[in-house]
Amino acid sequence: GAWSLVAMEASELWVGFVGAGRMAGGLVRGLLQAGKVPASNILASAPSDKNLDAWRELGCRTTHCNLEVVHRSTLVFLATKPHILPGVLEEIRPAVGPHHIVVSLVAGVTIQTLQRLLPPWTKVLRIMPNLPCVVQAGAMVFSRGSNSGDEEAALLKSLLSSCGLCEEVPESYIDIHTGLSGSGVAYVYLFAEALAEGAVKMGMPGALASRIAAQTLLGAAKMLLETGEHPAKLRGDVCTPGGTTIYALHQLEKGALRATVMDAVEAATNRACDMAKD
Amino acid sequence: MSVGFIGAGQLAFALARGFTGGGGGGAGVLAAHKITASSPDTDLPTVSRLRKMGVNFTVSNKDTVKSSDVLFLAVKPPIIPFILEEVGPDIEARHIVVSCAAGVTISSIEKKLSTFCPTPKVIRCMTNTPVIVREGATVYATGTHADVEDGKLLEQLMASVGFCTEVEEDLIDAVTGLSGSGPAYAFTALDALADGGVKMGLPRRLAVRLGAQALLGAAKMLLESEQHPGQLKDNVCSPGGATIHALHFLESGGFRSLLINAVEASCIRTRELQHLADQEKISPAAIKKTLLDKVKLESPSLSVASAGKVSLFTNKSKKD
Numbered sequence: 001g002a003w004s005l006v007a008m009e010a011s012e013l014w015v016g017f018v019g020a021g022r023m024a025g026g027l028v029r030g031l032l033q034a035g036k037v038p039a040s041n042i043l044a045s046a047p048s049d050k051n052l053d054a055w056r057e058l059g060c061r062t063t064h065c066n067l068e069v070v071h072r073s074t075l076v077f078l079a080t081k082p083h084i085l086p087g088v089l090e091e092i093r094p095a096v097g098p099h100h101i102v103v104s105l106v107a108g109v110t111i112q113t114l115q116r117l118l119p120p121w122t123k124v125l126r127i128m129p130n131l132p133c134v135v136q137a138g139a140m141v142f143s144r145g146s147n148s149g150d151e152e153a154a155l156l157k158s159l160l161s162s163c164g165l166c167e168e169v170p171e172s173y174i175d176i177h178t179g180l181s182g183s184g185v186a187y188v189y190l191f192a193e194a195l196a197e198g199a200v201k202m203g204m205p206g207a208l209a210s211r212i213a214a215q216t217l218l219g220a221a222k223m224l225l226e227t228g229e230h231p232a233k234l235r236g237d238v239c240t241p242g243g244t245t246i247y248a249l250h251q252l253e254k255g256a257l258r259a260t261v262m263d264a265v266e267a268a269t270n271r272a273c274d275m276a277k278d
Numbered sequence: 279m280s281v282g283f284i285g286a287g288q289l290a291f292a293l294a295r296g297f298t299g300g301g302g303g304g305a306g307v308l309a310a311h312k313i314t315a316s317s318p319d320t321d322l323p324t325v326s327r328l329r330k331m332g333v334n335f336t337v338s339n340k341d342t343v344k345s346s347d348v349l350f351l352a353v354k355p356p357i358i359p360f361i362l363e364e365v366g367p368d369i370e371a372r373h374i375v376v377s378c379a380a381g382v383t384i385s386s387i388e389k390k391l392s393t394f395c396p397t398p399k400v401i402r403c404m405t406n407t408p409v410i411v412r413e414g415a416t417v418y419a420t421g422t423h424a425d426v427e428d429g430k431l432l433e434q435l436m437a438s439v440g441f442c443t444e445v446e447e448d449l450i451d452a453v454t455g456l457s458g459s460g461p462a463y464a465f466t467a468l469d470a471l472a473d474g475g476v477k478m479g480l481p482r483r484l485a486v487r488l489g490a491q492a493l494l495g496a497a498k499m500l501l502e503s504e505q506h507p508g509q510l511k512d513n514v515c516s517p518g519g520a521t522i523h524a525l526h527f528l529e530s531g532g533f534r535s536l537l538i539n540a541v542e543a544s545c546i547r548t549r550e551l552q553h554l555a556d557q558e559k560i561s562p563a564a565i566k567k568t569l570l571d572k573v574k575l576e577s578p579s580l581s582v583a584s585a586g587k588v589s590l591f592t593n594k595s596k597k598d
Binding site for chain 1: 505506507508509512526529530531532534535538539542
C-alpha cells in the first residue's frame, strides 16, 4: 500500500537488525537514547548469544533467525561482516517485500551488489556510520539505491540524526567518508594519546593528561562546529605573537603533520575502494 | 621639503624612484630636483640612473646633509658609523635622520650623533625593494627626540611608495625577516614556479609572467579580502582536483615550515649582526675594500683599527 512513512509514528515503526555487532550496537543505542523507536519494536539477530545479551539488556528483542527479523520488521539494517553478507542475502531474499526498506551498514559492499542479490524492486540504502554514534556524536553518510526515494531518505535521516551528523551523499563519497571519519576517529585517538604523552613527559600525571587531552579535542571541535569559522582562522586566534602556540605549531609544521594526515585519509580511502572491489 | 640620501645604491635608487613617481605609478610626491644623493663611488650603475631621473648627485655627503630636511642613511650597516662620524658635525636639530640599515639601533645612532648635536631626531625604518614600484612594505620606529609630526612626515613619504606603519623598535628584526627579506623568498618561489611551467611545456617568458601575475593576484585578493588565507586557499581547491593534489606535495615537502624557518633565520641573523655591531666585532673584510678606501680619503681622521677588528661606535681612532 501507499504508506506515508514520514507521517508514520516512530512508535509504529518496526526496526530489525541482521547482525548485532559493534556498529549495529552503536546505531541502536543512538536510536534508543533519542527515544525515536521503543526498544520493544527492535529485533536483532545474530548467530550466537555473545552480542545479543547486550541487546536484551537494552530492552530489545533478539533471535537467532535472520528470516524472523525480515518478517517482523519494516526497516531492516544489514550489519554483518562483509564476507557473511552474500550468504545472508541469499537466505533472506524470499522474505523481502516491496514494503521493506533495507539499509546496509556493511563496509565495502556497494549498492550495485546489494541490489543484485535482492529482489529487483527492493528499496535499498547504504550507510557508513562511525563509532561515536554510540554517544550520539557520530558522523554518518548514506546513499540511496534505485528504488529508494525522498521518503526513505528522509526517514533514515530523521531516525539517525539522533546519532549525530547524518547526510545523504553520492555513493562515491562513502569510501572517502571511511578514510576521513570512519577510520578518522582512530587518528584522533592517536593524536589524543600523543598529546597526553607530551604532557606526561613534562611532568603531568597520565590520567589527568588523558582527560585534559580529550576535553581539548572536544572543546576545539565544538568551537569549530558552533562558530562555523574556518579552522585556520581559529588557529590564528589562538596564536599570540611570539607565544607558546606558534612555537608549538612550528614543530608540527616541521613534522609535516598536515601532509601525513592527508596521506592517512588517502590511504584509508584507497583501501576502502580496493576492499570493495574484492 | 627636500630629501637626501647618503648612499646611492639600490635602496636610494628604489626610494628616489618611488618618491618621484618614476616607477610607473603616476605622479610622485616629490620632484626629483628636491632630492640629493651622494656616494664616493661614482661607478655604481644606480648613480647614472639617479642622474637620469633628475636627482642631484654629489660625491660630498656633507653637501647632501646641508641641502636636506629628511636625511636617509642608505648605506650598508657596517658603513653607518663612518657616515655618522663624517656628517655628524653638519647635523642640526632640524634634520630628521632616517636610518634604513638592518640591525642598527636607534640608540647606537643617537649615541654617535649626540657628540655633535644634543637632540638629534632619529627614526629607524625597515623597508623593502618593492618601494621601487611603489608597493613597498615599511615600518618605522621613532627615536628619543623625534616628534609625532616627524614620524608622520616620514610615514607620508613612505606611504607614497607602499604600505607604511609605525611599530615598536623591538619588532623591526621580525619585520626584516618577513617583509625585508620577503621579496627574495618570492623571487625564489617565482623562479621555481617558472621552472615548473617550463617543465610542463611553457616558454620561459610566459611562465615567468604567469607565475608573477598569479602571486600578485593572490596577494591582492588577500589584502582586499576579509577572509583568512586558509579560506581563500580552500576556495581554489575543488574536491579531487588539480590544486589539492599539488598542495599535498607542498605539505609533504614541509613548505610551510620552510617559510617559517626562513623568516626566523632572517630575524635571528639580523639580531646577531646587530649584536656583533654593538660589540664592535665586525671585521673589515665585511666592508667592501674600495668603499672603505674612499671613505678614508674623504675623512682622514678616521682609520681602521689594526688586529682585524673595526671600532665602530667609539670616537677614538687608532692610528694605522
